[in-house]
Amino acid sequence: MEWIINQLRERPELAIFLTLFLGFWLGKLRIGKFSLGTVTSVLLVGVLVGQLKIDVPGPIKSVFFLLFLFAVGYKVGPQFFRGLKKDGLPQVGFAVLMCVSVLVVTWLLALVMGYNPGEAAGLLAGSQTISAVIGVAEDTMANMGLDEAQRQSYINIIPVSYAVTYVFGTAGSAWVLSSLGPKLLGGLEKVKAACKELEAKMGSSEADEPGFMHAARPVTFRAYKIENEWFKQGRRVIDLEMYFQKDGKRLFVERLRKQGVVRDVSPNTVLNIGDEVVLSGRREFVIGEEDWIGNEIQDAQLLDFPAETLPVTVTKKTFAGKTVANIRRHKFMHGVSIRSIKRAGIEIPVLAQTKLDAGDVIEVVGTKQEVESAAVQIGYVDRPTHQTDMIFVGLGILIGGLFGALSIHIGGVPISLSTSGGALIAGLFFGWLRSKHPTFGRIPEASLWVLNNVGLNMFIAVVGIAAGPSFVQGFRDVGLSLFIVGAIATTLPLIIGLLLAKYVFKFHPAIALGCCAGARTTTAALGAIQDAVESETPALGYTVTYAVGNTLLIIWGVAIVLMV
Incomplete structure (x- = not known):
């Protein structure tokens, strides 16, 4: 000693x-x-x-x-x-x-x-x-x-x-x-x-879901087999996504298996009974959709595609002063969700009427191609680095x-x-x-x-x-x-x-x-x-x-x- x-x-x-x-x-x-x-x-x-x-x-x-x-x-x-x-x-x-x-x-x-x-x-x-x-x-x-x-x-x-x-x-x-x-x-x-009244006021938007997303409720990707009679005559991808939006849910069709072939989708891709689809969105919206669309399936091949979470710094020349609802209305946000917003290191609620400031760091989640396309529109892509x-x-x-x-x-x-x-x-x-x-x-x-x-x-x-x-x-x-x-x-x-x-x-x-x-x-x-x-x-x-x-x-x- x-x-x-x-x-x-x-x-x-x-x-x-x-x-x-x-x-x-x-x-x-x-x-x-x-x-x-x-x-x-x-x-x-x-x-x-x-x-x-x-x-x-x-x-x-x-x-x-x-x-x-x-x-x-x-x-x-x-x-x-x-x-x-x-x-x-x-x-x-x-x-x-x-x-x-x-x-x-x-x-x-x-x-x-x-x-x-x-x-x-x-x-x-x-x-x-x-x-x-x-x-x-x-x-x-x-x-x-x-x-x-x-x-x-x-x-x-x-x-x-x-x-x-x-x-x-x-x-x-x-x-x-x-x-x-x-x-x-x-x-x-x-x-x-x-x-609660403030949450409702800031979350109310005809084009966006109400409420805020906790980091504990991340965006998720899940696969379902279409069985509902609603698809009997064939429905386009955009028809299904618009159907979800009527209930205030931002869910997106990311991938499709039709007649045994896995393929990417476009807004006009037709969905039929027997097809298998991948939906993306907030976890609380995606879970439970099997009751309406069909049974959830576990398919490694169908779900094996690149998805990405990117931090983006909002700049004055992009969306500083704009609301979350304003960003979500843009076409480049199709298939992309905002996971979190950090301001001065503090997480703030992701409400539809939350205004963004220059320097805010927002996390966007979606498929790799959609996220990277949206990120450059929102601001500066702040890719993780140790330097x-x-x-x-x-x-x-x-x-x-x-x-x-x-x-x-x-x-x-x-x-x-x-x-x-x-x-x-x-x-x-x-x-x-x-x-x-x-x-x-x-x-x-x-x-x-x-x-x-x-x-x-x-x-x-x-x-x-x-x-x-x-x-x-x-x-x-x-x-x-x-x-x-x-x-x-x-x-x-x-x-x-x-x-x-x-x-x-x-x-x-x-x-x-x-x-x-x-x-x-x-x-x-x-x-x-x-x-x-x-x-x-x-x-x-x-x-x-x-x-x-x-x-x-x-x-x-x-x-x-x-x-x-």
Whole structure:
């Protein structure tokens, strides 16, 4: 054991990976629906490892933190700038006001309690579950000309305050928005009814099926033998497809076996009793058609044809601003279904009246030929790849860091966004640029996950290890009172946000709940809300406010230090 401890001290990189291993493992453990989460678990494990008095070089922490912030900006950039358009301005205005209420409430509580800048920054980071504030606040303190011992004491107390307030920040925000939120908006049953009404309104279309498609209900291909007397005189493929559309079902005939010969079909191909056909469409529509057409058959040869799922990035020059119903009406969508829509990494309901934005990634499913033909009409075919455009990432962080390093002096105190704030702003711009010109700057979803999660948690691991020796004493100093103050700092802005959404902005209840979760950047709360109201429509209000909230709350890490 002594040898292992010495190795960790001599090779601090191993201590970081020990922290990540144990932190990610602990973060996956659940008691009922509660878990500490990865970030808090990594921090606490880092504190334990830090008791061994391990010295970690500074640049490691900064490098990974800059990667994390750039990835955050890249992810939300398209929605951040999309919100500045006319139809997005109400949600932007709401997010700004709610984020201002977060800052003001936290600042007032810090003043009342007499907290120093480190305690205030930790309170903001934990109560609002915005871990990046830790790094931004540290960078700000480094540029304020503080005495080194004082600065270090402030920095050491930030993770302590964060850890104390984070638990309620996560669980409390989910509870407030999913349980208290619907009551403030008129009652749970009323909100449920409003969500169903919104689904019906957005799904209603003479040419398209109502409702939305879950990823759990993918497009499927099934084969049937025609036995119904409806086909006695022969029916064209287009007649059968139009028959399905009368019931609001988008089902397509993809293939046919006639007199033992397998062939492709055209709209005027005639179907007769005894023929075998392959239908494609949403699973809930295809399953059960044997009761009408005939028995389902299992035929490997008939079903052995290329089908494809393609992710497509919507561009400004194609269908940005158009509805799902508008896309479905085009001839190139024959045989093609929209499986999912992702906006800023968040899945939104595939409703007929859902409007698409530049940068949205939609998955289209169908036969290989039909899908590829439709994909080029919709936008840029974003074929899966493992390669990240590191030229794009490296240049973005460099430019952002240089911009953030610029400072102005107020009262002899240098004030700047810091390199971390600059990296975030650069990520916003480069992410928006990628949505306009998707031919370059690709960061695959898996790579984005690594930059986000590994980048942040590598930073948090170093923070925990560095704070370890002073953590226990710091925890005694802040005491139980900080937990209570953190609960107030979590709850008050959420209540203010709900009241603003209802009485000032007059949002639909589903949109109001989604906007509050987005402005607080709490995806866990969005899931809790959707479970409570039994609808996915709150996601429609989440993306724009999430982009604004992610940006402002991180920048508040600079503001809270300067204000206190």
